[in-house]
Amino acid sequence: MTVPIVDITHREDFSAAHRLHCDSLSAEENLALYGPCNTLHGHNYGVEVTLRGPVDPVTGMVINLVDLMRVMREEIFDACDHKFLNEDVPWLVGLVPTAEVLAIAFWDRVAARRSDLGDSEMTRVRVIESRNNFVDYHGPS
Amino acid sequence: MTVPIVDITHREDFSAAHRLHCDSLSAEENLALYGPCNTLHGHNYGVEVTLRGPVDPVTGMVINLVDLMRVMREEIFDACDHKFLNEDVPWLVGLVPTAEVLAIAFWDRVAARRSDLGDSEMTRVRVIESRNNFVDYHGPS
Amino acid sequence: MTVPIVDITHREDFSAAHRLHCDSLSAEENLALYGPCNTLHGHNYGVEVTLRGPVDPVTGMVINLVDLMRVMREEIFDACDHKFLNEDVPWLVGLVPTAEVLAIAFWDRVAARRSDLGDSEMTRVRVIESRNNFVDYHGPS
Amino acid sequence: MTVPIVDITHREDFSAAHRLHCDSLSAEENLALYGPCNTLHGHNYGVEVTLRGPVDPVTGMVINLVDLMRVMREEIFDACDHKFLNEDVPWLVGLVPTAEVLAIAFWDRVAARRSDLGDSEMTRVRVIESRNNFVDYHGPS
C-alpha cells in the first residue's frame, strides 16, 4: 500500500510599502505601464507556502508545521513586515516588486531552507495582494 | 535559464437573481431536480479568472492587471450585475444558469477577448455562489 | 454584586432575489430613484440578531443559543431562503425590500417570538447585503 | 464537441476537540514532536470536498449539490461536530488526528458513498484547521 501524499499550507501576513517602477524605463513609460501602481503605496500581504509530501505513518504529519512557520517568519515576515520593499529588502532591491516577482523571490528564499523542511517538496507560493488579486508560483519548470 | 511562469488571478463580484429551471422538463421534474433552487432567488457572486504566463523580465508582470480587470468588468460585471440571469443576459438565455454553466459562459466571454490579454493563457474560472459553494472550470479539454 | 450583562449575536445566511420598486412611483421615477437596484437581482444575505441580558449564574448563558437559532431559522431563513422577497414572503408583499425594510421586518418577526427568548431583550438586527453594505436596526424608539 | 468538465466544491464546518499524541512514543517524545498541539485543544474546522465531472447538458449540473451536502453532513459533520476526535469518532480512534490524517479519513468516508455521487470523481479534500493552516488531499496515487 502506498503512503498518502498530502499538501500542507501555512499563511503569514505582513504589511509593506512598494512602488512599481522600472529603472530602465522613462517616467512617462513607467506611468503608462503601471498606472496608479507607479506611485508609492502599500498592502497587507498574505503569503501562503504549500509543501507536498508523504504523511509519516507514525506522526500523521507531512512536516512539523512549526518548522514551516519558522522558516516563513525568518525568510519572509522578518524581512518584509513594516518595510519598503523596493529599498529595505536587500534581495528585492533592483527588482520591480510586483506580486509575481515577490512570489518568485519568496519561493527562492524558502527553497534555500529546504534542509529545514524535511522530505517535502514545495509546490506553490501564493501572494495575496488585496482581497481581489493574488498570484501563484509553482516553481521553476 | 527559463523564464518563470506565474498564475495571476483577479476577482470581481456581482449581485444577480437566477432560477434553476429546465424548459424541457415538467414543473414536477424541475422541482424534484432543483429543489429550492427552482424558485427565483439570487446571490452575491464572486468570479475569479486566472491567467498563466511568463513573467516579463522588464516589467515583472504576467499581464497588466488593469487589462484583466477591464475585460472582466466589460464581459461579466456589466452584463450580469443587478440582473436576472435567466432573462436579462442574452448569452445566458435558454441555458440553466447553474454555477457550472456560468463558469463555462464566463470562460467563453473572456476567451473571446484573448487579444486584450497578451501572451497569457486562461487556466481557470471560479464562480463562488455562496460562502460554502463554488465551481472551477479549466477550459475545454 | 450585579449580574453581568452580555450581548449575544447569532448569524444566519440566506439567498434571495429582490427588486427595489415602489408602486406609487412611475417607471421613470423608480429607475431614477433606485438605479440598477430597480432591476430584478439578488443577494446572499447575512442576518445577525443580538440579544442582551444577564448571564445566568448557573448556566453561564444569556440565553440558550439553540433557541435563538431556531427562532431565526423559523422566522427568517425558512421564509426568505431561495425566495423572491417581493412576492414570495407574505409579510414583505407591498413593501420595498431594501436592507432597511428587511431589518425592521426581521426585528418584528423575532420580537413576536419573545416568549421563546427568555429574559433577554433584542438590541440589534443587522442585515448584510453584500461585502460592502449593511444596515443596523436597534428597534422602535 | 466534448462535454465540459467542471469541479464543484462544497464546504461544511464543524467544531471539535483534538490532541496530537502518538501512543507509540513517550510523553517526552510526544511533547517534543507536537509541542503545544500535544495538549488537548480544539478548532472550528472547515472541510471542502471537490467533485469533478461532465456538466449534464440538460440539467447544467455536475452533480446535485444537495447530494454532496447530504453525504458530507452524514459522513463528516454528524460524526465530528461537537466531538472529541481522538475518542468519540470510531473511525479516528487509534489515529493521530492531524489535519493530514483527517483529510485522508474524510476522503475515505466520502469515497465509500460514491454510489450517491453520480458519475463524478472526487479530486480534493481540503481541511482548514485555522485561518492560517490547511491541508489538501488528492486521493491515493
Place this chain on the structure above:
Amino acid sequence: MTVPIVDITHREDFSAAHRLHCDSLSAEENLALYGPCNTLHGHNYGVEVTLRGPVDPVTGMVINLVDLMRVMREEIFDACDHKFLNEDVPWLVGLVPTAEVLAIAFWDRVAARRSDLGDSEMTRVRVIESRNNFVDYHGPS
C-alpha cells in the same frame, strides 16, 4: 407611530503607504514610540462610514446608497488609493497618519459633504488597518 431609525454602512477599500513619524520628536524618540511602524510600510485599508436616519416611508431608504458611495469615493478613495499618505494627501500632510488620525480626517471629509447626504447624521467612521486592528470614531463630542 414613530418612523423607524436605521443605521446604514458602506465600506470602501484602498491601498496606501504610510509611516508613523512625528516631526517634533527625535529619530530615537520616534523609533521608541512607533517601533516598526516608524518605517515606511503600507496597508490595504477598509473604511466604513455609517449614517443614521429615519427610513423614508415611500422609498424604504435612509439614504440612497449611491450617494454615500459617491461621497466616499470622491473624498476618501480618490484621495488616498495608491498614495503615500504622509506626502500625497494634502489634508494629511503634517499629521501622523495613524488609524485614529485617519478616522478623524475621513469623518471631517465626509461631514463637509453633508448636503449630499440627506437628512441622515453620521454616527461612525471605522478604519480597518489589518485583519486584527481597527478604530472607530463617533464624531466630535
Place this chain on the structure above:
Amino acid sequence: MTVPIVDITHREDFSAAHRLHCDSLSAEENLALYGPCNTLHGHNYGVEVTLRGPVDPVTGMVINLVDLMRVMREEIFDACDHKFLNEDVPWLVGLVPTAEVLAIAFWDRVAARRSDLGDSEMTRVRVIESRNNFVDYHGPS
C-alpha cells in the same frame, strides 16, 4: 476645542477545547441544557478588546497598539491557546466556559492590567466562537 475620542480594537486568535457542563446539575440536566455543547469539543476563538480614549495630539494615538497586543497575549493568548479551558486555565476552573463567561473573564484579566494601558478605558470585549456566533461584554454596570 475638545480632543477627539476614538475606540481602538485589537484582535487575537487562539484554539482551545471546552465543554459546557455545570457540576451542580445532573448528567441528564446538563445534556438537556447544553445539548451537543455538553460534549467535549473546541473552537478557534477570536477575541477583540476595545479601548476608548482621547487621541494624543502629538503621537496621534489613543494608546500604543503594541501595549494592548502584549497585554492580550500575556493575559489571554498565553493562558488559553492550545488548552482545555475547563481544566488548564486556573482562573476558568469551576466556571462553565460559555462565550459569555469567557468575555467576562477576559475583561477582568485585561482590566487588571489597566496600568499598562494608559489613560484609555476598556469599552468592549468580543468573543467570537465561530463564524456565526459571538458575544460582547461592555463591563460591569
